[in-house]
Amino acid sequence: MTNKSKYHPAIKEYHLKDGSKYYRFTVYLGVDSYTGKDKIVTRSKFPSLKAAQVAIDRLKYEFNNGQKPEDLRKTFSDVYEEWEVTYKDSGVVMSTYSKTEGYIKNHILPFFGHLKVSKITVRHCEQFASQLSKKLKYFHHIINYAADVMNTAVRYEYINSNPFSTAKIPKESVHEISDNYLDVEDFKLLNSHLASLDTMVQALLRVLMFTGIRKGELLVLTWSDINFKKKTLAIREAYSYSKHNNGNNVGLPKPKVSRNILLDDVTIDIxxxxxxxxxxRLTQLGIKLNKPSDQLIFNNSVNSFLNSYYPNEQLIEAIEKLNIKFITVHGLRHTHATHLAEASADFAGIQNRLGHVVSKNTTGKYYLHVTNTIKQNTLQSLINYYKDHDIQ
Structure with a gap:
């Protein structure tokens, strides 16, 4: 072997048995700040002297800028495997994990899997988003998963920045919703579909559909909030995440007033x-309940609050399967209010059921009290309306 480079003495020329000529090197990069040990790298099979020189220059530049050579060889698939471990440990429910796994294996890995994360550019991200938008009506949640894998690469310092952060992503039709509610026929289809779902998902969507409560109110419900004998649901708190909450994400519901909602018999049975x-399920997970009444009604696999996007995912999946009008989870609340109005329910009863502020006029503020009779008549109006449309 002979040295051929004036600037990089480490480069050596060598020949294979068939006579073909290549270049290789063993070069010292410096002291690894992570291990405190000398970093020595060997590379071979460069077709030209110039290619070997460029490789050394790049390795030294990247090493001096905090990027370890072995990290630069990490593919998206490699990082996904690391991301998957933390995702499982985050407490995601297994049904969500299974769907997420499907999104990644069917859509994300075929595009990004073979690429080195250090080579993924903004253009790659925009091409991926563009292709996905042409195949799927609702695709932003899939892009979010791909971006989260790249965030893991940033967090582990395999790359310095996430190209998704500056990529221009097409808008979903979700953002173009004008009438965010279901008519009674689509509502009927969605309600009939519930029986085919996981028990928890069935209960979760049924409560949203037949009570009109807010998503934040749903996430904090415990079994102590339900009185099965009186068939009531107490709304005392709501979940509202903010980075400014310092971890205290549970507070009073809007408008900072508790309320009791009467439940129909089918919802009670579910x-x-x-x-x-x-x-x-909790027993199978090895989770022991110290005080069953304080148990969250809707929990994840580590028995904590569901991710706030979970109800949205379940509703989107059902809507896509049924091919009905798209609405948001909050649209189920709009639907409940609309159907109560169509059922000619008492206006004060509707206000109370939805947790809206009572009218500020003198009559509403001082003289009108929403009695049990008004609450019962409000629910009964809705039940009769749904019976007329063969909904139970």
């Missing part, structure tokens, strides 16, 4: 079934 199933 909740009873889920309560039994939940005990079995």
């Amino acid at each position: 909740l009873k079934q889920w309560k039994q199933d939940q005990v079995l």
